[in-house]
Structures are given as structure tokens and as C-alpha cells.
Amino acid sequence: MSQEEPLLYQYYKEWMELYKQGAVRPVTYAKYEQTQKMLCILAPTLRLQALNRQSYQEILNRYAETHEKQTVLDFHHQVKSAVLDALEEGLLTLDPTRRVVIKGTVTQHHKVKFLNQQQLTKLLAQLDLGDTLNWDYFLLLVAKTGLRFSEALALTPDDFDLGRLTITVNKTWDYKNTEGGAFAKTKNTASVRKIPIDWQVAMQFAKMINGKPRDWPIFVTPNKKVYNATPNDRLERYCERAGIPEISVHGLRHTHASLLLYAGVSIGSVARRLGHSNMNTTQRTYLHVIQELENADTDKIMRYLTTLM
Known part of the structure; x- marks a missing residue:
């Protein structure tokens, strides 16, 4: 890090290059770069040492004028990581990110984040699971495993252990690659894992992957680019047909x-x-789920305690 008193956006740039470049996936690093550009726009003259709760809140408020609340929260988390390191290095004396208020624009139409069991059952009933591997099998797999979009795209026949009823996740498919796509690393080391699957999914995919190249993604056609809008549009139609709220592929996760x-x-x-x-x-x-379950646990505790009298 530079010993001179840096501007906030300059410190952030040095920080991300030192700690994030090469340590995170290119797509993730691109988000840090975008955050750095926004800091340059929102606070072009603000020195790191002059950063306080008020100036930091002003940055978030300006960013929130044109971004949704979740996007503002993501921006905050990325900037906060660098600011806390600056605090630890002694460049700041107080944490300016403490007790900030996250604001954001409101979008009129939002897809729900998750379905309940009854809604998911109605959705899965819409899938066309015929004799040919298609996007419907992709949607089924994500719903049954919780895989990320890029993880599911990268699955090859060799990743299926149908005897042990597991799927190995050790790579992703960089579908945003301009050359049509390529294998890439997982999001983090914890993302390398074996996921147990139920016997129904195993039986369905045993037939689908039979005869396919062992080391090529089963949902990717060679030399053909994949767009996430394709399965998402299909999913939207199925939700409408099933009479349930619209959800995205990530929402299935x-x-x-x-x-x-x-x-x-x-x-x-x-x-x-x-x-x-x-x-x-x-x-x-x-x-939201954890809080709901904790409330149910409280009721169980109270009912149990009354039996001790």
C-alpha cells in the first residue's frame, strides 16, 4: 500500500489488486473493479483518512439513488472489506461503516426468491422430461441439488457416481466467455464437493448421460454459446402455466x-x-427461514416446559 495519504478510491484499487486479484474468479474480480469505478465517481476527492460515518453514508445514499437495495448492500460489503483492513492497519481510528443504513430504489416487479413445497411440486409437474436431454432436466437438477447455474452447466457424465448416488462438483462453466464457454474454477474451495442425489434423479440421468462424451458438459452443445436467459424464460412460462409466482433458476437454488x-x-x-x-x-x-424456525422452536420449548409441572 502507498505510504502517502491516498484517496479512498485509490486505496480501494490498491487493496483489491493486492488481496483479490488472482484470489477470486475473474467474474468476481470484475465486480470489485466496478465498485472501484463507482467510488471514483461518487467520492473523487475524498481522502481515506477523512472517511467517517457521515461521508460513508453519503456515498451509500448517492449509490442508492440509482440502484436497488440488494445491489447497494453488495456494494457496501465490498467497500467495507477494504475499509476494515484500513482500520486494522491503523489508517483509520474508527469504523465508518458501523450502523449504516442501506437504502435503494424500489422495482415494481420482482421474482420471488423461493417457492414453498406445494408450489415446487406444481412447477416440476410442468417439466417435459422425455427421452432427450433438454433444459427441463437442467431445471430439475438445480431444484433437486441446489447447484449454482455455472456448476450445473459444467457437469459431465464423469461427475455422476450413480452407484454411490452422488454428483461431484469441482468446476464451473464460464458461459459468459466470448468464445462460447470454457471450464473454470469453482467460486471458492468450499464449492468443491460431492452432493448426494436421490435414486429417482440417478435413474433419470443414468439414461440421459449414457453414450455421451465422458468429459464434456451434458447441457452444453460444442461451439454453441449458452445464455442464462434461455432456461429462465422457459422457467417463467412454466411458472405461469402452473399458476405460481415467477422464479429464476437461481431462485430454484x-x-x-x-x-x-x-x-x-x-x-x-x-x-x-x-x-x-x-x-x-x-x-x-x-x-427469514431461520427466524421462522426459531419462532416455532420457542413454541415447542414452552409446550415442553408446561409438562414439567
Whole structure:
């Protein structure tokens, strides 16, 4: 880091190059670069040492004028990581990110984040699971495993262990690659995992992957680019036909995790299944489910305690 008193955006640039470049996936690093550009726009003259709660809140408020609340929260988390390092280095004396207020624009139409079990059952009933591997099998697999979009795209026949009823996740498919796509690393080391699957999914995919190249992604056609809008548009039509709220492919991942939590599966097991680097991510993402389950636990505790009299 530079010894001169840096501007905030300059410090952030040096910080991300030092700690994030080469340590995160290119697509993730691109988000850090975008955050750095926004800091340059929002606070072009602000020195790091002059950063306080008021100036930091002003940056967030200006960013929130043109971005949704979740996007503002993501921006905050990235900037906060650098600011806390500056605090630890002694460049700041107080944490300017403490107790900030996250604002954001409101979009009129939003897809829901997850479905309940009844809604998911109606959705899966719409899938056309015929003799040819198609996007419907992709949607089924994400709903049954909680895989990320790029992880599901990267699956090859060799990743299926149908005898042990597991799928190995050790790579992703960079579908945004301008040359049509290529294998890439997983999001983090925790994302390398084996996911147990049920025997029905195993039987369905045993037939679908039979005879396919062992080391080529089963959902990717060679020399043909994949667009995430394709399965998302298909999913939207199925939701409308089933009479349920619209959901995205990523929403199927959230649905999978939420239903497991409601079924009594531990947070640790869900975190490992999703490939989260730590349970804090799982707890933060599914806070609404956890709070609901804790309320139910309180009722159980009270009912039990009354039996001790």
C-alpha cells in the first residue's frame, strides 16, 4: 500500500489488486473493479483518512439513488472489506461503516426468491422430461441439488457416481466467455464437493448421460454459446402455466435450501451442500427461514416446559 495519504478510491484499487486479484474468479474480480469505478465517481476527492460515518453514508445514499437495495448492500460489503483492513492497519481510528443504513430504489416487479413445497411440486409437474436431454432436466437438477447455474452447466457424465448416488462438483462453466464457454474454477474451495442425489434423479440421468462424451458438459452443445436467459424464460412460462409466482433458476437454488431447512436439516449441512465458504453466508441468506424456525422452536420449548409441572 502507498505510504502517502491516498484517496479512498485509490486505496480501494490498491487493496483489491493486492488481496483479490488472482484470489477470486475473474467474474468476481470484475465486480470489485466496478465498485472501484463507482467510488471514483461518487467520492473523487475524498481522502481515506477523512472517511467517517457521515461521508460513508453519503456515498451509500448517492449509490442508492440509482440502484436497488440488494445491489447497494453488495456494494457496501465490498467497500467495507477494504475499509476494515484500513482500520486494522491503523489508517483509520474508527469504523465508518458501523450502523449504516442501506437504502435503494424500489422495482415494481420482482421474482420471488423461493417457492414453498406445494408450489415446487406444481412447477416440476410442468417439466417435459422425455427421452432427450433438454433444459427441463437442467431445471430439475438445480431444484433437486441446489447447484449454482455455472456448476450445473459444467457437469459431465464423469461427475455422476450413480452407484454411490452422488454428483461431484469441482468446476464451473464460464458461459459468459466470448468464445462460447470454457471450464473454470469453482467460486471458492468450499464449492468443491460431492452432493448426494436421490435414486429417482440417478435413474433419470443414468439414461440421459449414457453414450455421451465422458468429459464434456451434458447441457452444453460444442461451439454453441449458452445464455442464462434461455432456461429462465422457459422457467417463467412454466411458472405461469402452473399458476405460481415467477422464479429464476437461481431462485430454484434458494428454494432447495429453504425446503431443506424447513425439513429440519442443519444449517451446517445446507451450507456444505450449497458450497458456501462458511455458515455465516447461509445464515445471512436464509435469515427469514431461520427466524421462522426459531419462532416455532420457542413454541415447542414452552409446550415442553408446561409438562414439567
